[in-house]
Amino acid sequence: MSELTLTVMRLGFLAVLWLFVIVAVQVIRSDLFGTRVTQRGSRREAGRPQQQAARQAAPPQQRQQQSGGGGRRGRNAPTKLVVSEGILTGTTVALQGQTITLGRAHDSTIVLDDDYASSRHARIYPDRDGQWIVEDLGSTNGTYLDRSRLTTPTPIPLGAPIRIGKTVIELRK
Amino acid sequence: MSSSTNSPTHHTSTIGAIGAPSRRNTELALLLFAVVIPVFAYANVGLAIDGKVPTGLLSYGLGLGLLAGVAHLGVRKFAPYADPLLLPLATLLNGLGLVVIWRLDQSKLLQSIGQAGNAAPRQLLYTALGIAFFVVVLIFLKDHRVLQRYTYISMFAALVLLLLPLVPGLGANIYGAKIWIKIPGLGSLQPGEFAKIVLAIFFAGYLMVKRDALALASRRFMGLYLPRGRDLGPILVVWFISILILVFETDLGTSLLFFGMFIIMLYVATERTSWIVFGLLMSAAGAVGVATFEPHVQQRVQAWLDPMKEYKLSQQGVGGHSEQSMQALWAFGSGGTLGTGLGQGHSDLIRFAANSDFILATFGEELGLAGIMAILLIYGLIVERGVRTALAARDPFGKLLAVGLSGAFALQVFVVAGGVMGLIPLTGMTMPFMAYGGSSVLANWALIGILIRISDTARRPAPAPAPSPDAEMTQVVRPS
Numbered sequence: 001m002s003e004l005t006l007t008v009m010r011l012g013f014l015a016v017l018w019l020f021v022i023v024a025v026q027v028i029r030s031d032l033f034g035t036r037v038t039q040r041g042s043r044r045e046a047g048r049p050q051q052q053a054a055r056q057a058a059p060p061q062q063r064q065q066q067s068g069g070g071g072r073r074g075r076n077a078p079t080k081l082v083v084s085e086g087i088l089t090g091t092t093v094a095l096q097g098q099t100i101t102l103g104r105a106h107d108s109t110i111v112l113d114d115d116y117a118s119s120r121h122a123r124i125y126p127d128r129d130g131q132w133i134v135e136d137l138g139s140t141n142g143t144y145l146d147r148s149r150l151t152t153p154t155p156i157p158l159g160a161p162i163r164i165g166k167t168v169i170e171l172r173k
Numbered sequence: 174m175s176s177s178t179n180s181p182t183h184h185t186s187t188i189g190a191i192g193a194p195s196r197r198n199t200e201l202a203l204l205l206f207a208v209v210i211p212v213f214a215y216a217n218v219g220l221a222i223d224g225k226v227p228t229g230l231l232s233y234g235l236g237l238g239l240l241a242g243v244a245h246l247g248v249r250k251f252a253p254y255a256d257p258l259l260l261p262l263a264t265l266l267n268g269l270g271l272v273v274i275w276r277l278d279q280s281k282l283l284q285s286i287g288q289a290g291n292a293a294p295r296q297l298l299y300t301a302l303g304i305a306f307f308v309v310v311l312i313f314l315k316d317h318r319v320l321q322r323y324t325y326i327s328m329f330a331a332l333v334l335l336l337l338p339l340v341p342g343l344g345a346n347i348y349g350a351k352i353w354i355k356i357p358g359l360g361s362l363q364p365g366e367f368a369k370i371v372l373a374i375f376f377a378g379y380l381m382v383k384r385d386a387l388a389l390a391s392r393r394f395m396g397l398y399l400p401r402g403r404d405l406g407p408i409l410v411v412w413f414i415s416i417l418i419l420v421f422e423t424d425l426g427t428s429l430l431f432f433g434m435f436i437i438m439l440y441v442a443t444e445r446t447s448w449i450v451f452g453l454l455m456s457a458a459g460a461v462g463v464a465t466f467e468p469h470v471q472q473r474v475q476a477w478l479d480p481m482k483e484y485k486l487s488q489q490g491v492g493g494h495s496e497q498s499m500q501a502l503w504a505f506g507s508g509g510t511l512g513t514g515l516g517q518g519h520s521d522l523i524r525f526a527a528n529s530d531f532i533l534a535t536f537g538e539e540l541g542l543a544g545i546m547a548i549l550l551i552y553g554l555i556v557e558r559g560v561r562t563a564l565a566a567r568d569p570f571g572k573l574l575a576v577g578l579s580g581a582f583a584l585q586v587f588v589v590a591g592g593v594m595g596l597i598p599l600t601g602m603t604m605p606f607m608a609y610g611g612s613s614v615l616a617n618w619a620l621i622g623i624l625i626r627i628s629d630t631a632r633r634p635a636p637a638p639a640p641s642p643d644a645e646m647t648q649v650v651r652p653s
Contacts, residue, residue: 005220006220006221006514006517007514009217009220009221009514009515010217010511010512010513010514010515010517011511012213013210013213013214013217013515013540013544014511014512014540014541014543014544014547016210016213017210017540017544017547017548018543018547020203020206020207020210020265020547020551021547021550021551021554023203023206024203024258024261024262024551024554025554027196027199027203027257027258028258028554028557028558028561031196031256031257031258104647115647115648116647116648116650117647118647119647139647140647140649141647141649141650
C-alpha cells in the first residue's frame with residue numbers, strides 16, 4: 001500500500017471521527033428542551049405588515065375617511081378589551097379588528113375558568129363600520145351588558161361592563 | 174377557532190409544556206454513522222497490515238450493523254422517547270474496540286506469546302451477548318422505579334458479587350488481582366463490573382429515603398456543614414467495605430470506583446460540599462494506609478512515580494516489576510499529534526494485556542492526540558447524556574440512579590485512562606466498551622440500557638392533565 005494512501009486514510013479517519021463528535025454535539029444542541037416559550041408578540045408583528053401594506057395601498061383620502069368616520073382608528077374607538085373582575089383581572093387584549101371569543105373552551109380567545117360560563121359563551125366583533133358588537137352565543141347563564149341580559153347582538157359603549165359569570169370585561173380606549 | 178392563535182394579548186409569551194419529540198430517526202442516522210466509522214477503521218487496518226482490504230470486511234460490517242439494528246429496534250419498540258445519543262455513542266466505542274482488538278490479533282508478536290489471535294471473534298460474541306442483554310433490560314425493565322423496591326436486596330447482591338472472588342475454589346487470582354470468578358465450562362467472570370450497577374441501585378434507593386436527614390441535620394463549622402455522627406454511619410461502612418476490597422482483592426480501581434460513586438451520589442442527594450471534602454480525605458487516608466502495608470498496591474505506586482526505573486528493573490529480570498507503564502507512555506509519545514495510522518503502530522510491544530487494560534495505548538499511538546481526544550470526548554458525551562437524563566428525570570430515585578450510573582462510568586474511564594497515561598497509579602480495570610472482556614461489555618450494555626430506560630421515562634411527554642372543561646356541564650345560576 002502506498003504511503004500516500006495510508007496517510008490520506010489516517011487523516012481521513014481522524015476527520016471522520018471528529019465529524020461524528022461534531023454531529024453528536026449538534027444533536028445535543030437541537031435536543032435542548034425544557035419549557036417552550038412562544039412569543040405572541042412576534043406573531044402580532046408578523047401579522048402587521050399585511051395590515052400596513054393594505055393601509056399604504058389604500059389611497060390617502062380613503063385612509064383619512066376611514067380613520068375619521070368612526071372607524072376602528074377613530075377618536076372614540078376602543079383599542080383594548082380589559083378584564084376588570086374575575087380570575088383574569090388585569091388581562092388586556094388589543095382590539096385589531098379580529099373576533100374575540102369568550103368561554104371555557106380551550107380555543108377561546110379569553111378562556112374563562114368559571115363554572116358559570118358556558119364553553120362558548122359570547123363573542124365580540126367589529127361590524128362593518130368598526131363598531132364593536134357583543135353577541136351571546138346561547139349561553140346557559142346569559143351575558144349581561146350593564147344590567148340587562150343580552151338577547152340580540154348589541155353595540156358596546158365605551159367603558160360599559162359586560163358580565164359573564166364572575167368575569168366582567170369592558171372596552172377602553 | 175383560529176382566533177386564539179393570532180390574538181394579540183399584552184402578555185407576549187406563553188410557557189408551554191415540554192415537547193421533546195421522539196428523535197428515533199436521528200438515532201438511526203447517527204447509528205449508521207457509528208457503524209460506518211469502525212468499518213472504515215477495519216478496512217484501514219487491513220490495508221496497512223496486509224496491503225489489501227480484509228476479507229472479513231463485509232461480514233464484520235454486516236455483523237455490527239445487524240447488532241446495532243437490533244438494539245435500535247429494541248429502543249424504538251420499548252423506549253421510543255429515549256435519548257438519541259446514548260446508543261450510537263456506545264456502538265461506536267464498541268465497534269472501534271473490536272477493530273483495535275482485531276488489529277492486535279494480527280500482531281505476530283502477540284500471537285507468538287499467546288496473548289492474542291482469536292480475541293476479536295470472541296469480543297464480537299460478547300458484543301452480541303451485550304446487546305441482547307441491553308434489549309432484555311429494555312423489555313423487562315418497564316419502569317426504572319421498580320428497582321427501588323429492591324434497595325436492600327441490591328445491597329446484599331452487591332456485597333455477594335464483590336465477595337465472590339474471595340470464595341475459595343470459585344475465585345481466581347489472575348495477575349495479582351483477585352477480581353475474577355471461574356465458572357466451570359464458561360470461563361471467568363468479573364463480578365465487580367455488575368456490582369457497580371447493583372450498588373448504584375442500592376445507593377439511589379437508600380439516599381432517596383435518607384437524604385433529608387443527611388442534608389439538614391448538621392452543624393456548621395468553618396464554613397462546612399458537619400453531619401451528625403450517626404449520619405456518618407453509612408459513609409463509614411461503604412468506606413470500610415471499599416478498603417476491604419482493596420486489601421483482600423488488591424483491586425485499587427474497583428474500590429476507588431465504589432467509594433467515588435457513593436460520594437458523588439451523596440453530594441447530589443444532599444447538596445453538601447462537605448461530603449466531597451470528607452470523601453477526598455477518607456479516600457486519601459485509606460489509600461495511604463493500605464499502600465503502607467500492601468505490597469501489590471505499593472508496587473503500583475512505585476511504577477507510577479518512576480515508570481522508567483520500573484522498566485529497567487523489569488528488563489533486568491527482577492521479579493514482580495512491570496514494564497507496561499513505561500511502554501504505554503512510549504506508545505502515546507510515538508503517536509504524537511496525529512498518530513501513526515491504524516495498524517502501523519507498535520503498541521503490541523506492550524505484550525501483556527495490550528488488548529484489555531492497555532487498549533487505550535494502542536489508540537494513543539495509532540490515532541494520536543487528535544484521536545484520543547475524540548474518543549475521550551465520546552466517553553464524555555455518554556456521561557453528559559447520563560447527567561442530562563438525571564436532570565430531566567422527574568422522580569428522585571431516577572435522578573440519583575442516572576447520576577450514579579453515569580458517575581460510575583465517568584470514574585471508570587478516568588481511572589483507566591488516568592492509569593494508562595500515568596496520571597494516577599495503574600489499576601486493573603477495563604475501558605468500558607473498548608477493552609477485551611465479556612463481563613465489562615455485558616455490564617456496560619446493561620448500564621446503557623438502564624440509562625436509556627430512565628431517559629425514556631424522563632422525556633416521555635407528560636400525560637394529558639385534567640379532563641377538558643368543555644366536557645363538564647355549566648352550572649346554572651339559581652337566584653336564591
